[in-house]
Each structure stands twice: as C-alpha cells, then as structure tokens.
Amino acid sequence: MLPVSPSALGGVRFDRSLWLAYVSANRVFGDTVTEVLNTDEDNVWVHDYHLMLLPTFLRRRSYRMYRTLPVREEILRALLNSDLVGFHTFDYARHFLSCCSRMLGIDYESKRGYIGLEYYGRTVSIKILPVGIDMGQLETLMLQFEGRTVLLGVDDMDLFKGISLKFLAMGQLLEEHQEWRGRAVLVQIANPARSEGKDVQEVHEEMLMVAEKINNRFGTADYQPIILINRTVPTYEKVAYYAIAECCVVNAVRDGMNLVPYKYTVCRQWSPALGGKPKKSMIVVSEFIGCSPSLSGAIRVNPWNVDAVADAMNLAIKMPEPEKQLRHEKHFKYVTSHDVAYWARSFDQDLQRACRDHFSKRCWGIGFGLCFRVVALGPNFRKLSVERIASDYRKTSSRLILLDYDGTMMPQASENKSPSDEVISVLKSLCSDPKNVVFVVSGRGKDSLSRWFGPVEKLGISAEHGFFTRKSGDAPWETCLLTPDFDWKKMAEPVMRLYMETTDGSSMEHKESAIVWHHQDADPDFGSCQAKELLDHLESVLANEPVVVKRGQHIVEVKPQGVSKGMVVESLISKMSAGGKPPDFILCVGDDRSDEDMFESIVGGPALPAAAKVFACTVGKKPSKAKYYLMTQLTS
Template sequence: AGSPKKSMIVVSEFIGCSPSLSGAIRVNPWNVDAVADAMNLAIKMPEAEKQMRHEKHFKFVSSHDVAYWARSFDQDLQRACGDHFQKRCWGIGFGLGFRVVTLGPHFRKLSVEHIVSAYRTTSSRLILLDYDGTMMPQASEYKSPSDEVISVLNSLCGDPRNVVFVVSGRGKDSLSRWFRPVEKLGIAAEHGYFTRWSKDAPWETCFSCPDSDWKEMAEPVMRLYTETTDGSSIEHKESALVWHHQDADPDFGSCQAKELLDHLENVLANEPVVVKRGQHIVEVKPQGISKGKVVEDLISTMSRRGKPVDFVLCVGDDRSDEDMFESIMSSVNNPALPSIAEVFACTVGKKPSKAKYYLDDPTDVIKMLQGLASASIRPPKPASLLVSFEG
C-alpha cells in the first residue's frame, strides 16, 4: 500500500466551493502577502494535520460529486416553486416603493355580507381590534378616536352577546382617556401587559414584579439613535421602551431602525426581553408579552365563565397583530377548548399575512364594524311569517 495522501488546499475565499471545504486555507487572491503566508502555512503544517484535512476533503468530494449537486439544485428549485402556481402575485406601491408580493390562494377581501351573516347566527362573540392603523390611520395627526369610532364601539358593546377588546401597544393611560365614553369596552394595553374587561373593572397585569434593569441598558442606545435621527423619539411605557421614527425621513429612519434593532439585540442578548420592529417603531419589552397571549387568555377565560366563544373577529395591521392571528388558529385547533364556529382573522392592507382576510384601510374597517353594529340593533327577520285568520 502506498503512503497516505496528505495534500493541502489553498483556495480563494471568493469561489463557490470555499465554504464547503472546511479544511482548506482560505485567502483573498488579490492579497499577495496573504497568499504567500497561506502557502507557507500549508507547507509547514504538521503531517498528521495535513493527512486529517486531506481525508476530510476526499470524503466530502467523493460524496458530493456533480450528480449530487445537480440533484441538490433541482430539489431546491422544486421546493421554491412547489406552490408557485397556487399563489397569486400582486404589485403594490409606486416608484421606488413598488414591490411584488405573493398571497395565498384563500387570502381574500372580507365581505361585509359574509361576516354579518355569520355574526347573526352566533351568540358568544369575541371582537378584538387593534387601534393605530386599524381604527385610526397611521398618518393621522389626531390620535384620539373619532366620534364615529366611539359610536360604533358603543353599539357593539351594547350587545350582551359581544365581548369587545381594543388590543393595542399604547399605554393604558391614553387608552383609558380616549375610550372613557365606551363603558363596556375591554382594553389590553401595552400588547397585553395591562388588561381590563370594562371601564369599571380593575387593571390586571401579567407580571407581578417585572425586572426593568434592562431599561438602563437599552435607553442610552436608543438615545444615541434619537440624537442622530431627526424626527425620532423615545416613548417610555411601564413595561417597554419604544423608539419611534414615523416623523423622520422614511429611508433614513428605516435604515436607522434596522441598525438599532441589531444593536439592541446584541446589547440585550442575555436579558429577559425581546426586541421587535413594528410600523415605524423599534420596541423592547419583557419576554412573554404579546397580543397573541391576550387572545389565548380571553378565549380561555370566556370558556371558564361558561360562555365558550363561537365567533371571533380579529383585525390588525402590523407585525404584532400577526401574533393574534396565529393564536386564533392555535385556539381553533386546540382540542382542550370548544371548537370556534366562525373565525375571521383580518389584516388591514393587501399584504402577506397569517390572516385569511384583508380590508383595504381603516375606513373599510369602520364600515364593516358598522355593519355588525346594525345587525345587533336590528335582529334578523323570521324566514316566514304565518298569519292566522281563525275567528
């Protein structure tokens, strides 16, 4: 038998096989000194290590031949295009903001007639509504709800078969003040950190004694980005810190938000918090707080109170609301809970979402809610009316 082979490989870091050959010495071929150093290292490397690296490369190359890579590429293409023909493509936006999104075949606009029909046949309804971007346009200068919003919420809350909640990332003080006229409205503030079932009910919190030491680490980082981003600001909540860039230059604000997100994730890697990016915001909040948890708790509580939910409407517009849509589907598939007859998860705007339905804008949302409110006020007419003329 011949002596064991122990050749070394010096490879350019720019070629495709470079990441696959883990035992090779990678170099920048344009750096002559680096190439010389790599060749010198390969020559002087101990014989045992040379042999080990050669065996590793030989085994990899033998098992990953041309046929293997051809099959691999084909499988990747098949996987990427597997449901291509089942999806629909839509062009959204204008100019530099134009993009093409793919939407599922069952994703469609919510029909008011369809949801009103389901609404009339149910008797234990849970209605969950985001606020900013859902009932109030994101670009609106006036953040308090309009008289129209207050009126439709009062109508929905006036139906004893309804439990209506506003589920928002905003603080409890502003939400309490804005929705004071709607006495029976439930509010989940700060993504569910605070919850109350009506105006007269006490606020409940999911954490008895939250650890807020992380705020001392996160706030200086946010302050740095605020100083360098005109139009940005920091919002202090009881449970969270939020960096807003809605009033900053759109492109620069978006770039800064991405950098801030990465920066905070590194700084807070060992803290019991999550860093999330939303609509014109970057937010840091304790782990375990989400709108999805609100949905789970409300459905479970209504079941324990003897009013299992048979109708759920959930409307939201941003990434935090996707947690609600996901939780609704989990609750539907949870055998421990009663089956929910009618489920309407609806996002605002035509975009990829875990929701099955969409509405175009807050105006459409209000019109849909008004349709439900009208159904509560006017009960359905009987299918037939029998009149007796007996004397």
C-alpha cells in the same frame, strides 16, 4: 445610457420622450417574448439596464402607460416583479438595496448566505456574481496565433475610460523612472466609439494630444512610449496582445463589469511567449470598475490620481518574478473556476430556488402602469364578505370581537389620533349586546386609551400590547405579569438615548412596560443601519434580562418577555371557556406585525368549539396569517 440617468459631466435634463421610447422598446420585447413563452416550463433571464422594465411587461396583461408616475419608482417596482435580480458586484447591489429602502421602505434580509427582499408576499432574491469569459474561444485562438510582444490597455473610446489619464500616468512613470525610457511601451487599443457627439470628439482629440506630447517628450527614432491603435481590432489580434503583455492597465473612472483583466489573465496562462517558463501577469485596475473586487492580486488605483497610477505601473513592472507568479496563479484560478458557464449555471440554480414555492401561492396583479406589482397570497386568503359575517353573527350567541386601533379603526397617517364620533358610536352599539365581549387591543399606553374610550363603559381595553388589561370602564387595570421587574430600563435607556442623539430625526417613547426607539423621520438608510446596530447592541446588553428586543416598522422596542397581543387572545378565550361560554364567533381585525400574533393565536391557541365561526382579518390586501382582508379601515 438610460434616458432617466443625468450625465455625470454636465447635468443633462430629463427628456420624457426618451423615457417613453425606452418604455416602448421594453414593451416590444415583452410582446415578442410573450408570444413564444411557455409559462409553465420556461424561465426568462433578462440582461442589463436596457430591459429593466421587461419583468413588469411579462407579468401584467395590460400595457397602458400612466405618464404622471415618477420614473425611478417605476423602474424599481418593475425590477421587483422579478424573482431573482442579479448584480456583478455588491457595490451595484448595495445601490439597488439602498434605493429600495429609501424610496419604497423595503429593507433586505440575509438568510443563510442569501439576500432577499420581501415584496407583497414574495421574496425577491438578490444574487451577486460577476460574469465570466468564454474559456474555449480564447484558448483556441491562443493556439492559432503566436509571437506578439506588447504592453497593453484595451478600452472603448468614451469619456469614462480614462485613456488620457492613463497616458499621463505613463508620462509620469518615464519622468520619474528614467530606467524605463526606451524600454517601457504602452500599447493602447482604442475601440471605436459606440456613439457620436461633441463629448466623444473632445475625448478623442484630448487622447491624441496627450499621446503626441508624451511621444515627443520621450520618444526616439526607434522608440515610441505610447503606441495608439485607433481602429477596430479583431479578436485574434487582441488575444495576441493580451498574451505577450507584462502588465494590463485598466483605469476607467467609471465602468460596468469590464472583462479585460479576465481575458488578459487567461491569455497569459496559454501564452506561447512564455514557453515553458512559470506563468505570470500583473494587473493595475481602477477601483471604480465591476471586476475590481474579484481581482484580489491586482494593484487597485484611483484613476484620477495620476501619480498613484504611475507608481502602480512601476510597482507592477519591478515586482519580483515569484510574486508575479503568485498573483497570476490566484487570478487564473478564480477566472477559470468562475467562467461564463459557471455564472449561467449558478444563476439558473438560484432562479429555480427563488421560484420553487410559486405553486403553493396565489398571485394577484395590483396597480396600474409601471406601478403594477405581483402580490403573493395564501391559497385560502380572500376578502371578508359582509353578508357572510353578518349571517354568522346573527346565528351565534357568545361572540368575541378583538380590534386593533392604529391602522384599523384610525388611519396611520391621521394627525388627530383620537377616535371619531362614528367609532365611539359603533363600539357602544357592539358593547350594548350582552352576547358580545368587545376589546380594543393596542400598543398604545393605557392613559390615552382610557381617555379616548371613556364613553364606552362596557368596552374592554388591552394596552401596551397586552401588558395592561381591563374588562370594562369601571374595572381596575391588571398586568399580565405577577411581579413586574423594570430594572432593565436603567440599562436599556442610556443605550437608546445614545442612538437617538447620534441619529438625526429619531426619538424615544417611554411606555410603562416598554421603551421604543423610532426612526421613521430619520434618513432611511442611516436609520435602518442604526436600527440594526441598536438591535445587536441591546440584545448584547440585555442578554440576561427578562425582556425581548424586537425590530418593527421604523422601530426598535424592548418589552418584558411573554407580552404580546397573542397572549391577550389566548387569555380571553380561556376565561370565556372557563366561565361556561366558549366563544362560537370570533372577529379579530388588525393591520400590522403585532396583530399577526393575534391571528396566529386564534388558529393555534386554546381549543374552540368545532362549530365556532372565526374571522381573522387584516387591513389591506397583503401577506398575513389572517385568512381574510379588508381594503380600508373599519370606519371608511
């Protein structure tokens, strides 16, 4: 068990020394792999929870530890330094994706059957495929050993395998169905425990006690209902048991993949005990183990419900032969087509797909300790040079300056949303130059922007993502639509209100041109789920309305078609060009998704003079359509 995982049966306290030992072990693996790794040609495939930190140690050059970081975030960020993360079942993947959403605010996207997480410009692919078994080894062994007659359970000796619960179910079967007394035998192979301790000893003693009680109750001189093999059993002997078992019972209360049912199915197919008869097999499997979803013909049970397990065992034994054959055929077809070779080949193919665009990007290492992460950026993306922009600013005579507000001039986390005296002073200075056209382009409403920037008379403002625009403080507001139609609000508002009322922590924002549903204060998983549902609901309800429904960071917004910050940029450039003063200098600064429309319009919008100096700049070193970045807000 990971030293960071609390025990399910007792709440073991976190021991940092064990965590640091875990980190050190991963570091040793990282050092060793790095010594032999050819980074241009080799792929690295990391298996299981023992090495969850290894991707970070292979990605970064410095191995210094920062002990103050919360270890769960460290593990998540370490795994996200991989290109492909694989899970045996969707249930496992779902927990991982939920952690990414709750702790890091990263939601997954599904595109054409592939699941991916966008993480600092890289797509971390998620693959779900259970591991297979080695067909060749089992088939060879089955030809070598013949003639064993057994009914089987195969489990490790630990507290999660549910062996005692299985024995109790066997006793319940014999109690309720007397026809099986003297006929049904459960052979339990108990592999030796991998560790020692009080918990393991108690489980072992309980198992012996329950087996003895049931054997005393239903056994005779020549019949034991439970045969316990409490020793190391070689593979060839296990194969013999698999081959002759009518039913395999795997009822762990919690487990990983557990390949026992796969091995059992293959052995039954090649069993000499069946001779030339139709092949058949039955599986009773716990719903809490990894292989359960892939066994569509198995009888799934809750291992804690002893009566249900007993009923499942009875159903499996009494099931008509044709039904047993059909279920076996279904399982065997899956197991043979999804063997270990298929599993490895499939992962290799998806890893190649996940890495194919690596050479078209520049990757940067950011952060310290296990919060280190790899950021993938465009090849021409670079930090904005103050000296460069100042030089070009002085040489030009028709300048267009476009500034986002929240996150650009004002930190997103600031409680006081009004601009500081420093911001007002800087804007006044820029606007006082007759060579400058300065606009604040924001998603906020026009009333608050008018009030805040009233002292800057020559400042242009574009509010609600460009729906309202005015050239200066004394100019009237203009809308980007000739005949605005807001009848759609009567349809959208009740739908949003329903989701607000059923999602604790969410809220609605009414703008003159749009309605926004916010869920940043809701439960991350539920809020994200509700946002997806709301998006689908609104798109269906408003399918014939002149609006667009967009999902942003913690929001779902409905606004008129044709309204975007990109349209504002294109309109301003066109008007300046029509007035005989096409811009020869453009500075556009923003920080979020809506600002990407501005960056895109500068590159692909109205024609600019060939010698125009263009600086599209995002706040923060992150993937963007802008070619430049600043690390902090403009006023920092």
